[in-house]
Amino acid sequence: MQSDILMFAVNGTNTPSVSMPGRHLSELGMLEVTHLEKWVVDHPEVLGDQVKVVTTQYDKWSSDSGDLARERLDVLGLDSSGQLVVVELKRGADSRIHLQAITYAALVAGFNKETLADAHADYLNRLLAEPVTPAEARQLLEEHVDGTWDDDILTVPKIILLAEDFTAQTYTTVTWLSDLTPNLNIEMHTVNAFVWPESVPAQSCIVFRRLYPVADPTTRVLTPGIAAASADSVATKIAEKKRRIRSTHLLHESNAIPEGAEIELDLHTWINADLAAAVDAWVAEDPARGRATWISHRDRPLRWAAGSNEEESSTPTTLAKRIVLEATNTKVDAIPGADVWRYKGESLAAIAVRIE
Incomplete structure (x- = not known):
């Protein structure tokens, strides 16, 4: 098998390395659904940062003729910006892989949150002994998304083609489409x-x-206000959200905030003024409620000062939502986590922008 990746096995520090020959998945008896799909489901991080699997082998399309019922989407994911991720898997190489994926992307672009929740509930009920309702599935999806999650974000899904190799036709088509339509995000x-x-x-x-x-396309800066079509504004919204989410990654990689540093919450200007005042009053009773400790974790860098030492750390958005809920019994869907937490008076988002 030809590959531009060279793998070597090393057994100890003083022994020579040994070349690891490449093999086709088919030679090793590995199948698309049994093996390749399972690897992706077990380790969705291979698709990018913070991707949650919504469903697999989805075929419940609406069609009067019933023709679409034969089409099966391999993996549908959701990243933490709220953007759908359409994944087409192929063992070997298939010159039509991009055509199938584009069709699936067009189909899921018509999803709303209810459709997505139904699909996720069906998927979880295939895996779990305890039944999961669509309402519970929707809550799991909403908890995964950082900040505001509007239906329009679902209209511009990302496409990921995952295969052993790609033909010249696929390379040519994907690069041409990417140049022609910048809002169409296709990865190989x-x-x-x-x-x-x-x-x-x-x-x-x-x-x-x-x-x-x-x-990385998520690091591209899209200028708001110049987009002519709705897809442009949605792409801008997705890009801005991903840049904000990436703030914690930049801070982690740059060591801009020392381990154990105190991070303070400031919700003003980001949520309703009366709600922010109620949170302030609750925090005043115990100042630890409005503070967190910075830990060295790429995605979940905050440990709540008022929580137990045993509990897991949180993302900035998740912790801010939790504090508002405990303080006011109000569930807030949209809180930009990197903007409401501050280190030495400067927001995490501002520090990340300065570093970048």
Whole structure:
């Protein structure tokens, strides 16, 4: 199998490395649904940061003729910005992989939150012993999304093509579409298997990587106000949300905030004034309620000062929502976490912008 990835096995620091030959998934008896899909479901991080699997093998499309019932979407995900992620999987290479994925993206672009909740509930009920209602599934999806989640964000899904290799037709079409339609976000990812040398029984190593585009599209700055079509404004909204979510990643990678630093909550200008005042009054009874400790975690860098030491850390948005709920018994859907938490008087978002 040809690959531009060279894998070597190293057994100890003083022994020579040994080349790990590549093998086709088919040679190793690995299948699309049984193996490749399961790897993605078990490790959705191979699709990007903070992607939640909504459903797999989805085929409940609405059609008067019934023709669409035969179409099965391999994996549908949701990232923390609220953008849908359409994933098409192929063992080997398929010159039509992009055509199928574009069709699925067009179909899911008509989803609303209720449709998505129904799909997620069906998926969870296939996996779990305890039944999950669409309302419970929707709550899980909403908890995954950082900040505001409007239906219009669902109209511009991301497409991820995941295969062992790609034909020249796919490369040509994807790059042409990406240049022609900047709001169409298509990525090509590869999955390759390498055999561990001299192991009995044979052991393999699976490598995932993003092949195209090389640069992370979520770091592109889109200027609001110049978009002519609604898709442009939605793409701008998604890009801005992803930049804000990425703030914690930048702060983690740059070590801009020291471990154990005190982070303070400031909800003013970001939520209703009366609600913010009620939170202030609640925090005044115990100042620890409005503080958090910075820990070295890429996605969940805050540990609530008023919580127990055993509980997991949180994302800035999740913790802010929790504080508002406990203080006022009010559930707030939209809180920009990186903007409401401050270190030495400066918001996390502002610090991240300065670093970037």
